[in-house]
Amino acid sequence: MSAITGHQAAASDLRARYARLPADRRVRLAKPTSNLFRFRSDAGRIARLDAGALDRVLEVDPVARTATVQGMTTYEDLVRATLAHGLMPHVVPQLKTITVGGALAGLGIESASFRNGLAHESVREVEVLTGDGRLVTATADNEHADLFRGMPNSYGTLGYAVSLKVELEPVRRWVTLRHIPFPGASGASEAAEAITAICRAGSYDGERVDFLDGTVFSGNEQYLTLGRFADEEPYQPSDYTGQRIYYRSIQHREHDVLSTHDYLWRWDTDWFWCSRALGAQHPVGRLLWPRKYRRSDVYRKLVALDRRTGLSGRVRGWRGLPQEEPVIQDIEVPVERLAEFLAAFHSEIGISPVWLCPVRLRNPEGWPLYPMQPGRLYVNVGFWSAVPLGPGEEPGTYNRRIERLVADLDGHKSLYSDSYYTREEFEGRYNGPAYRELKKAYDPGGRLPDLYEKCVRER
Numbered sequence: 001m002s003a004i005t006g007h008q009a010a011a012s013d014l015r016a017r018y019a020r021l022p023a024d025r026r027v028r029l030a031k032p033t034s035n036l037f038r039f040r041s042d043a044g045r046i047a048r049l050d051a052g053a054l055d056r057v058l059e060v061d062p063v064a065r066t067a068t069v070q071g072m073t074t075y076e077d078l079v080r081a082t083l084a085h086g087l088m089p090h091v092v093p094q095l096k097t098i099t100v101g102g103a104l105a106g107l108g109i110e111s112a113s114f115r116n117g118l119a120h121e122s123v124r125e126v127e128v129l130t131g132d133g134r135l136v137t138a139t140a141d142n143e144h145a146d147l148f149r150g151m152p153n154s155y156g157t158l159g160y161a162v163s164l165k166v167e168l169e170p171v172r173r174w175v176t177l178r179h180i181p182f183p184g185a186s187g188a189s190e191a192a193e194a195i196t197a198i199c200r201a202g203s204y205d206g207e208r209v210d211f212l213d214g215t216v217f218s219g220n221e222q223y224l225t226l227g228r229f230a231d232e233e234p235y236q237p238s239d240y241t242g243q244r245i246y247y248r249s250i251q252h253r254e255h256d257v258l259s260t261h262d263y264l265w266r267w268d269t270d271w272f273w274c275s276r277a278l279g280a281q282h283p284v285g286r287l288l289w290p291r292k293y294r295r296s297d298v299y300r301k302l303v304a305l306d307r308r309t310g311l312s313g314r315v316r317g318w319r320g321l322p323q324e325e326p327v328i329q330d331i332e333v334p335v336e337r338l339a340e341f342l343a344a345f346h347s348e349i350g351i352s353p354v355w356l357c358p359v360r361l362r363n364p365e366g367w368p369l370y371p372m373q374p375g376r377l378y379v380n381v382g383f384w385s386a387v388p389l390g391p392g393e394e395p396g397t398y399n400r401r402i403e404r405l406v407a408d409l410d411g412h413k414s415l416y417s418d419s420y421y422t423r424e425e426f427e428g429r430y431n432g433p434a435y436r437e438l439k440k441a442y443d444p445g446g447r448l449p450d451l452y453e454k455c456v457r458e459r
């Protein structure tokens with residue numbers, strides 16, 4: 001049986017299993033990994049649709065530069081298959097177990113996003129198991145173009161992506177890095193100006209820039225990292241999967257070189273910097289932590305276990321420390337508002353480090369459920385930590401502040417983590433009228449949850 005025939009059988013089987021789920025239960029997609037940061041109690045009547053087996057790369061076409069994959073294929077598997085042909089997806093989200101379907105439904109970004117947009121913008125077609133139980137193929141210009149445009153930021157509330165065809169681009173063997181410091185209080189606005197100039201020219205100091213991201217350690221210490229494909233390694237390549245830690249290297253060296261594979265996964269080994277809280281960056285802890293378990297999905301499982309058991313909260317209580325509010329968010333603001341956002345963030349939230357990633361939509365029409373303005377340059381700001389609650393402060397205080405700040409600066413917030421919007425605000429920010437039309441067309445019976453219920457109410 002060819003991979004495509006095998007896929008058709010698996011997709012029909014998924015559809016049949018979906019039809020058999022009890023009608024009075026809320027459907028939830030079941031797969032072995034997740035990168036969501038909403039830890040739900042699973043209370044209520046849930047029916048799980050196990051889609052974990054739809055995780056294969058079906059075909060890589062090196063001539064057309066496309067790959068056809070099943071919806072639950074991880075980027076780790078897709079990258080392995082495409083690098084073998086000297087190709088990569090246009091945008092590879094940094095965490096290895098993010099899936100191609102998940103990055104479509106929940107959005108994905110990386111350091112190529114200043115030239116290639118969001119991860120889903122290189123999807124050419126998507127086969128969807130819709131809420132009303134059909135299997136349809138949606139493209140930008142067929143009868144399901146509304147679904148094609150509405151899947152991004154729908155979080156599995158219109159249907160599930162069962163297979164996708166994605167565009168690929170050629171790679172070289174190495175990526176050379178240059179970490180440019182922007183010190184001092186004016187560093188953030190200087191970095192924003194540099195981002196604007198680099199994104200406009202596609203180069204810096206006369207050298208092509210293929211990848212661009214940034215790391216903020218404090219209000220006085222910020223860096224942009226410029227990546228450039230190279231055929232030759234100018235010096236000994238680095239390896240940050242061992243004792244050395246990638247994000248720390250940014251503060252200590254101006255130039256570096258990684259294999260393209262290691263560059264794509266540079267943030268996964270230490271989950272950006274979040275492995276620190278689990279002891280994986282302590283010299284002894286790191287020696288003891290087996291290399292194959294230095295991965296974002298392992299750390300996330302440990303954090304999920306802690307959230308379920310409430311262990312670290314109890315330990316803080318025993319030690320007389322204040323409880324903490326998790327603040328795990330990705331937001332984006334227009335580049336010209338970046339310095340303002342960072343200044344307010346440092347004084348009101350105080351988490352560090354912080355990740356920066358410029359992004360400009362590739363599609364001139366934009367995407368209805370995530371209303372970024374086409375043609376406008378934004379900077380994604382990612383922060384994943386916790387803030388101690390002061391006396392009388394309720395959990396939600398700091399996440400609400402971020403929502404207000406983002407709104408004041410004409411930005412947007414991703415929905416993979418906690419949100420506190422009222423329904424009215426949410427509908428205004430995420431195009432409620434367009435969503436309702438899509439829901440009517442693809443899930444009129446409300447078999448799948450509503451987007452607001454799923455992303456805001458279900459905490």
Ligand SMILES: Cc1cc2nc3c(=O)[nH]c(=O)nc-3n(C[C@H](O)[C@H](O)[C@H](O)COP(=O)(O)OP(=O)(O)OC[C@H]3O[C@@H](n4cnc5c(N)ncnc54)[C@H](O)[C@@H]3O)c2cc1C
Binds near residue numbers: 072106156
């Ligand atoms: C700490 C942290 C850092 C992050 N950093 C980045 C980052 O730097 N870059 C980036 O790109 N993203 C980042 N993300 C966000 C991540 O890309 C999104 O959460 C993405 O949706 C996760 O995809 P997943 O495959 O793991 O899906 P899951 O976590 O399993 O699911 C996410 C949502 O999408 C739905 N879904 C999953 N698969 C499908 C499908 N096939 N069809 C329809 N709906 C589906 C699920 O129902 C769920 O609502 C980060 C998340 C966290 C927690």
